[in-house]
Amino acid sequence: MATLADVLEAIHRTDELYRTLRAVGRSDGELWRLWVERPDRQRVERVDPLEFKVQVGGRWWEYSAAEDGWTSDGEAPSFVAEWPLERLLDPRPLLAAVISVLGTSTHANRPAVAVHVNRRKDDNDADDNGADEWYAAYGEDFDAVIDLATGIVVSVGGDELTELHVDEAVPSSLFEVPTGDGSGAVRIEPPEPRVVATLAEAARSAGFRVLVPAALPEGAVAGSYVLAPAGRPPSLSVRYEVAPGPRAIVQVRQHPHAPYEDDPAPPWQPSGSEGVWVRDGPGFMTEVLVRRSGTTAFLQTDLNQQAAVQVGASMEPVP
């Protein structure tokens, strides 16, 4: 029977317990594959539609068949979003919680230990040691299964590794920069948004019906109109400012209304004007959502709520 000390030591030493790892798993029903080569190479891949992220040291790139192939390169890993199942490979934040052993078992034909994980009552600093991401994903009180030989989590919530192979050779091609080998178009540089100077030009190029406010704070001037990069879902952003200061701003981002978009739920509140909702934004900001003429517009402003709704309710399609 594995003891708590065995489990803690496996988690603590997870870096040293394997050189390479290949895993197959499911996250919320979707099939994923993972490869790790110590000390700093990792690939996470969704099988269908194909999508993968590769990290080599401080560099990373991503590929998505659905998005016509795209990648960014050269950023520090801390700026890369975490992909499903990645968290399971670094269980060390759990050491800040209270772990108790429920029993030994096998998982993916390997010795494993079922544990219960509880947030410590005095751990107000979970955002510092990474435990907060686990609590956000699985709650502050959850069960998990730990692989005893590697220390990694093989089952928690809706995430599970169903196959696990360690210390077998991993093809180095899995960690190479994609070069457009027929698996889809690949760009090394992220696509640039298109910037135009006038509303008329933006309305012509947007690819959907553009909304424009008929009422704005007195003296407001529009900045540049920023359209989504070619090949990306269409959108348009513009920021209105009142000088000096700026003493008022209204930021508007809009896109074609998608059939799967439901009416906004609380904390959004109907504003009293047809197709216009309002809510408190971050800090003192107010946010307004407008659905009109097949377009959804999202406004963020430092105006008070009444003035913000007045601007939102005035939005009409560009003639």
Added chain:
Amino acid sequence: MSELGDVLALLHRPEPRYRTLHAEGTEWRHSALLHEAFTRSIPPGAEVATVWRADGREEPETRLEQWRLWEEPPDRLRAEYAVGDDIATVIFQGPTWWSHSASMGALTNNGAANSSPGKGPGEVLFRPARLLPMLQLTVTGRSEQLGRPAYNVRGEPRPLDRHRDRELHSLGSGADAYELTVDVERGFLLRTEALMGGQPFRRIEVTGLELDVPLHGDVFTPQAPEGEEFEVPHHDRTVPLGQVGAEVPFTVFVPAPAPGILGFVHVADANRRRGTHQHVRLTYFVAQPGGGHGNLWVNESATELTTLIDDAWRQIGDLSILEDSSMGYLRVKVRLVRDGTYIHLETTALSVDELVRIARSLVSLPPSPPVVGPTPP
């Protein structure tokens, strides 16, 4: 069970580790090494605020300060510790805290959850589990501390891929290694030492310890000094720039055009104890020539600012200018008075000429926000 597993289980042990705690100890720091280690722990591109003593006195090469801690789990705690030249006393009872120091006065949150004072350098010794994700531990031997059997453990920082090591700040940020003394019976720490290049720069140590003994009845009873009452601290208010004119009784000036992105607008009320007057602080993020952004602060008040202009300042017309490198990097400051408003501009990101140009661009802000109306055709 391996010795490492044993130590991990001790440090990981669920609270409470005692029915009552009364601990006394010391915090020793080597000022120059502490600063050097902290500086190297800052990730590239990060901005960090540092607090400097403004009384002109030299910081001693090393400091040794006392701390005391009383705790009755689950939710009663008292700590006394040094903050600069001051002694802070904090008491926690459930969600409510009270604090007192000569500089800050008597404060309480009245049970509100939006702020909390620190619990002093001793706290981390009795909450060691939160360190476990960020340290690679090796058991190096056994010893005794305060007559108690202990493990000697070396911890090397192992920042998680996706997290900064802020919690290691409590042991000493930027260390190559930490020497930890782990109490065999209860699993808390009796001593920690942060090392850089083999040199210690911060040490926290328990020098007196009583466990599970009845604590004096009033140790958790807050008591304000004679003539004072506990007050709820006033925090700066963040307001939209358009409304700031209505918040203060003086004219607010802003650079025109805006020198960068306006990040924050704070209104701070007068604080008699700190000797500060009501003031407005605008923070702009300005682009730097080499890439990235730096800060530009504009402080404004109806009363002259507390730090006086002396011989180090030079005068260009109505502007007073200081190039201050005392912190190891250049801070440019410009002061002026316009229509009864005392204005102080300060930046680490721009040259003197650029800051002077911004100071000359100041225009008054209308006292009320703009009115929403039909857009002109």
